[in-house]
Amino acid sequence: MKLNLHAIRLPLRDPFTISRGTIIHQDSLVVALEHDGITGFGEVTANDYYGHTISAMSEALDGLSADDLAMCFEATPENNWHRLSERLAGDMFSLSALDMASHDWHARNSGATLWHHWGLTWNPELQSSFTIGIDSVQEMRRKLDADSGWDLYKIKLGTDHDLEIIHQLRQCTEATFRVDANCAWSAQQTIDYSKELRHLGVQFIEQPLPRSADPADKQRVFEESSLPIIADEDCQTEADLETCFQFFHGINVKLCKCGGLTPARKMLTEAKHREKLTMVGCMVESAVGISGAAQLAPLLDFADLDGANLIADSPTRGVEVQCGRLHMPASLGTGAELVPTALPQFLIQ
Template sequence: MKLNLYPIRLPLRDPFTISRGTITYQDSLVVELKHDGIAGYGEVTANDYYGHTITAMSDALNGLSEEDLAMCFDDSPESNWLHFSKRLGGDMFSLSALDMASHDWHARHSGSTLWHHWGLKWNSDLQSSFTIGIDSIEEMKRKLDADSGWDLYKIKLGTDHDLEIIRQLRQCTTATFRVDANCAWSAQQTIDYSQELQHLGVQFIEQPLPRSADAADKQRVLEESSLPIIADEDCQTEADLETCFELFDGINVKLCKCGGLTPARKMLTEAKRRGKLTMVGCMVESAVGISGAAQLAPLLDFADLDGANLISGSPTDGVKVQCGNLHMPARLGIGAELVSTALPQFLVQ
């Protein structure tokens, strides 16, 4: 019965820019739960915006007792979730990795893939988008051309020339666009932009207004936008659901923000029941995190699971997203594994 932590640094293929800044690598923490000859894996990335560092998350997880670890194997992740939420002081990022590893272990122990272990039916029609970060228009065109062949592209916006970006990129492909402003727009901008974006083949707008924006502005956008509005920064935990159902057309669930697969599955199930659009997103992360999130495919209308496609190397293997299609490996659980021979070159001391 053992908990192993692997802090890794993932180099990016290209600098990745959103409205809040630029990164050239992503630090991540892979969690391994081992018992009875079975290993379960989870992952969470460091995130300055939400204030989570590899050191802090490692310290939190290393602080778990032997009794805590025994619970990971003896009891279901669903029944343990509240206990570990309290033990980790409400740290949803650390909790998400532990919860994923626990789900993975239990599914492997039962001899099943995780989605099948949950009793879900696989969604073979679901495709992921590929993300184009903010850059010069010429560089964004180059990135689009370098990863041609996808049917869906998520375009990061938040500049003073957002519409021109979409106009120019539209000349390069007939693929469907999704746009993500990462809280950079006002209500009036969103409403005005939505009209032209609709004509430019955009499917929806993700989180145009800041989380702190007035509810009245979000309500106005919901009512007057020509495109569906999907909550991201506004949709962090289960506690945000009711507000999101009132002010958005759908939700984008991130495992690290909500606390893992346990609450994510509940959030998505409730959103479907309420007639809302459902989406799971990712961070720039390895195949472990992507493989975990991919288990939710049966509950999704949209997927943004290209995080591992944005890095140039990783000591992991698992679900592969190729031109939008999710390819599941012939493994149990979430289908991910550590590649031990590659691990040393990515470890952060």
């Protein structure tokens, strides 16, 4: 029974900018949970915005007792989640990686892919978007041209010329756009922009207002926007669902924020029950994290699982997203793997 932690630094293909800042690499923690000759993998990335560092998450996971680890194998991830949440003092980021690894281990142990282990039916029609980060219009056009062939693009916005960006990018492709303002707009901006964006082939707007915005503004946007509004920063854990159902047309669930696959499944199932749009997103992360999140495809209306496509190189393999299509490896669990020979050059010393 082992818990191995691999802190890795992933180089990006291009600098990646959203309304809050720019990164040129992504630090990530890959969790390997091993027992009876079977290894389950999970991943979580460092995140300055939410205050999670590789060192702090490593320390939290290293602090688990032998009994805590034993329960990862003796109990189902669903039955063990609250216990682990208490042991990790509510650290959803660390918990998400361990929960993913536990689900992966149990599915491999049962001889099935994870989605099949859950009793779900695969959705072959689901496609992921490809993200174009904020940059000069010329550079954003170059990035779009460099990854042509996708049917869906998520365009990061939050500049003083957002509509111009969409007008310019629309000249490059007939693909469907989704826009993500990452909390950068006001209520009036959102309502005004939504009308023009709809005519420019935009499918929905993700998180236009800050999480801290006045509820009256959120209600107004919900009622008056010409496009569906999808919650991201507002949708962190199960506790946020009722607020999201009131002010948004759908939710974007991120595993690291909610605490892993266990709560993510519950959140998505409840959203579908409430007739809300469902989506799973990702951070810039390796194939380990993407492979875990991809298991939720049967529950989704939308997917944003291009995180590994934004990376130049990685010591991992698993689910591949090619021009939006999810290609599952012929292996058990989530399909994620570490490549031992490649790992040393990515390790954070």
